[in-house]
Amino acid sequence: MKFAYGSSDFRGMIKEGSFYIDRTDRIPLLEGSKSQLFIRPRRFGKSLLLSMLENYYDVSKKDEFDQLFGHLAIGKNPTPLRNSYFILKLDFSCVDPTGTVEQIRQSLFDHINVMIEGFETGYKYKGFDIPNININYENALFSLQSLANAAAATPYPIYLLIDEYDNFANTVMMGIQILDRDFGRENHNQRYQSLVHEQGPLRTFFKTVKALTTSTMFDRVFITGVSPVVMSDITSGYNVAENIYFEPEFNSLCGFTQSEVEEVITNIVDSCGFEEKENKVGEAVELMRAYYNGYKFCHKKNDYIYNPTLSIYFFKQFQKECQYPRKMLDSNLAADESKLEYIARLPNGRDLLFTLMEKNQEVVIAEIQDRFGIYDMLNESSQDYTFLASFLYYFGVLTISDDTETLKTSLKVPNMVMKSLYVDKICRMLLPVPAERDEGKWAAEKVYQIGDIAPLCKFVEDKYFKVFANRDYRWANELTVKTAFLTLLYNDLLYIMDSEPEIERRYADLTMIIRPDKRHGKIFDVLIEFKFVHLKSVRIKDAQMTGEQAKNLTEEELGQLPKVVEQLNDGEKQVSEYGRQLEEKYGNLRLHKFVVVSLGFERVCFKKVLDK
Numbered sequence: 001m002k003f004a005y006g007s008s009d010f011r012g013m014i015k016e017g018s019f020y021i022d023r024t025d026r027i028p029l030l031e032g033s034k035s036q037l038f039i040r041p042r043r044f045g046k047s048l049l050l051s052m053l054e055n056y057y058d059v060s061k062k063d064e065f066d067q068l069f070g071h072l073a074i075g076k077n078p079t080p081l082r083n084s085y086f087i088l089k090l091d092f093s094c095v096d097p098t099g100t101v102e103q104i105r106q107s108l109f110d111h112i113n114v115m116i117e118g119f120e121t122g123y124k125y126k127g128f129d130i131p132n133i134n135i136n137y138e139n140a141l142f143s144l145q146s147l148a149n150a151a152a153a154t155p156y157p158i159y160l161l162i163d164e165y166d167n168f169a170n171t172v173m174m175g176i177q178i179l180d181r182d183f184g185r186e187n188h189n190q191r192y193q194s195l196v197h198e199q200g201p202l203r204t205f206f207k208t209v210k211a212l213t214t215s216t217m218f219d220r221v222f223i224t225g226v227s228p229v230v231m232s233d234i235t236s237g238y239n240v241a242e243n244i245y246f247e248p249e250f251n252s253l254c255g256f257t258q259s260e261v262e263e264v265i266t267n268i269v270d271s272c273g274f275e276e277k278e279n280k281v282g283e284a285v286e287l288m289r290a291y292y293n294g295y296k297f298c299h300k301k302n303d304y305i306y307n308p309t310l311s312i313y314f315f316k317q318f319q320k321e322c323q324y325p326r327k328m329l330d331s332n333l334a335a336d337e338s339k340l341e342y343i344a345r346l347p348n349g350r351d352l353l354f355t356l357m358e359k360n361q362e363v364v365i366a367e368i369q370d371r372f373g374i375y376d377m378l379n380e381s382s383q384d385y386t387f388l389a390s391f392l393y394y395f396g397v398l399t400i401s402d403d404t405e406t407l408k409t410s411l412k413v414p415n416m417v418m419k420s421l422y423v424d425k426i427c428r429m430l431l432p433v434p435a436e437r438d439e440g441k442w443a444a445e446k447v448y449q450i451g452d453i454a455p456l457c458k459f460v461e462d463k464y465f466k467v468f469a470n471r472d473y474r475w476a477n478e479l480t481v482k483t484a485f486l487t488l489l490y491n492d493l494l495y496i497m498d499s500e501p502e503i504e505r506r507y508a509d510l511t512m513i514i515r516p517d518k519r520h521g522k523i524f525d526v527l528i529e530f531k532f533v534h535l536k537s538v539r540i541k542d543a544q545m546t547g548e549q550a551k552n553l554t555e556e557e558l559g560q561l562p563k564v565v566e567q568l569n570d571g572e573k574q575v576s577e578y579g580r581q582l583e584e585k586y587g588n589l590r591l592h593k594f595v596v597v598s599l600g601f602e603r604v605c606f607k608k609v610l611d612k
Helices: 010-015 024-030 046-057 059-069 101-125 140-152 167-174 185-196 201-214 229-233 258-272 277-292 308-321 338-345 349-355 374-378 385-394 416-430 434-450 454-470 478-489 547-552 555-560 562-586
Strands: 035-039 086-091 158-163 218-225 362-365 399-403 409-412 495-499 510-514 525-533 591-599 603-609
Touching: 010 046, 010 059, 024 046, 046 059, 046 086, 046 158, 046 218, 086 101, 101 140, 101 167, 101 185, 101 201, 140 158, 140 201, 167 185, 167 229, 185 201, 201 218, 258 277, 258 308, 277 308, 277 416, 338 349, 338 385, 338 416, 349 385, 349 416, 362 385, 385 409, 416 434, 416 478, 416 495, 434 454, 434 478, 434 525, 434 591, 454 478, 454 603, 478 510, 478 525, 478 591, 510 562, 525 562, 555 562, 555 603, 562 591, 562 603
Parallel strands: 035 218, 086 158, 158 218, 525 591
Antiparallel strands: 362 409, 399 409, 495 510, 510 525, 591 603
C-alpha cells in the first residue's frame, strides 16, 4: 500500500494508487441541502473531503469519472448531479492574519481574486466557453459577482467550496487572549471585530455569497472549519448554511473506524512477515487505539473514530520499517496549544483543566453550545463550564463520551495524544520555572529506571505543595496529589499511560505499561496507588494537627501515624490485587508497585510493595 502522508489531493491519491478510505457513499446524503457547514478539529481530513467533492462535481473532470470513482461506492451508483458544476474552491488558511485590518482585507481579496483568475484560465483552457471575468484587485466581491454573471451565461452553475473558513479569523481572535509584541489585547479585539462587523470584509464576503446563493448563481456551497465561533459572529451575513457536524451519519465522514484500522494493520503485518500475526495485529491496533482513537461527534451510539492524519503517519512508518514509530505524535501535527493557553487564562479555565485530569478525564455539561461568538470569549459572565468545554470540544481537545442518565452530555479527553497536552499545560502552570520542571522530570525518571520513588516524593513535597499552599486551590484529596505526580511521570514515548484504568470494575490510580516495542529497554512497568489524609483527621494530644507540626515530623514519625499506617495498608492490598490482574493481562511485566500517602499538602510518604 502507498500512504499519501499529509496529502489532501484526492485526484492525485487515486491516480497514484494511494491508500484511500471510501467515503463517497455519503455524497447522496450531502445533496440533501444546498448550503452546509461541516466542522471538525484540525488535521482531521476536511481538505481531502473537499477535494473528493471537487473531483466528483467538476464538469471538467467528466472524462475521468470512471478512473477516479469507478471502484468506489458512488461510482457504482452515481447521483444525477455528478460532473455538472463549475467549481470555485477557496482556502482561507492562505489568508495572512497579521497586520492591520486593511492588510488582512487585502490578503483575503488577493486570495479570492487569484482563485477566480485560476477558475477562468483553467476552464477556458479546457475548452469551456466562458465570458471574460472582470477582476477588481481592490474589491474581490466585485470579482465574485462578475464570476457569477459569467457562469450564468453557461449551462453550468457554480459549486462553491470553502476550506478553513475560520482559519485566519481564529488566529486574530486567539491573539485577543495571547498577547504579542505588536498588538495589545484591545487592538486584537478591534481587529477581530473589524473583520466580522457589519461592514467587515469577512461578513461582507459571506453576505455576497448568501446573495449569490439566493439568486441561484451559486447553486451549492460547502464550508469547512474548526469551530462555529466565526460563523456565529457573522450569522446575519450568512444564516442559510445547515449545520451537519452533529449528524450521526457524518460521524465518520472524516476519520477511520476500528474495523478499517484493523484491516490496514493486518495487511501491514502480513507484508512484514511477522510470526504470531494475530498477536501482532492486536498489539499494533491496541497501541493505535490508545494514542489516536476516541473521537465521537454525535450523540447517538456510534463507534469512536481514529484521527486519520495521525493514523496515516503510523501506517506509513510501520510499513516502511516493520516497527512502530519511535514517536507516536509527529511534531508537525501537534495540536495548537494556544487553545489550552486561552482556557488556562480564564477565571474558570484552570479549574476545568484540573477537573479533566481527575477520574476518567471527563466533564459533564448540559449541552454543547453550537453558537457562541467573540462576546462570549471576552465576557467573563459567559465563560462557564459549558462554554469552556464546548470550546475545547470544537478544537478536538475534548470529544463526546456519552449521554448521562440524566441526559446531560459527558465530554472526555479522547486519547493519549490529547492527554499529553493537558499534562504538559498543567505542569507548566504549576512549575513555570524550566529548571524546576527539569528537576521534577529527573526525579520521575528514577521511578521507572531504578524503581526509586523517594526523590519524586521529596520533590512533590518541596515544590508542588508550596504551589498548592500559595494558591487558591479548592482540591484537597488524592486526585490532586495524583495530578502532581502524573505531570512529572507522564512519558508517552516509553509508556502506555493510564490514569484510573478499569481492572475488573475497579480502578487503579496510575499505571505505566511499557510500550510493546520498548520492552527491550532497562526500564520498569509502574503501578501507583494514591491516598490522602486530611490534617483535620489527625490529632496530637487531643488537638488537630497543624501544618507546621506535620512539617516537623521525622520520616519515621510520619510513617507511624495511625491514619497514615491505615492508608498505607489499605493501598498495599489494592496494588497487590491490581498488580496480579495486570500480570494476568500482560504476562511479561517488570512491575514496581507503590503506595503514596499525602498528609495534607505538607508531607508525602510511600511504601514499595513487594511480591510475597
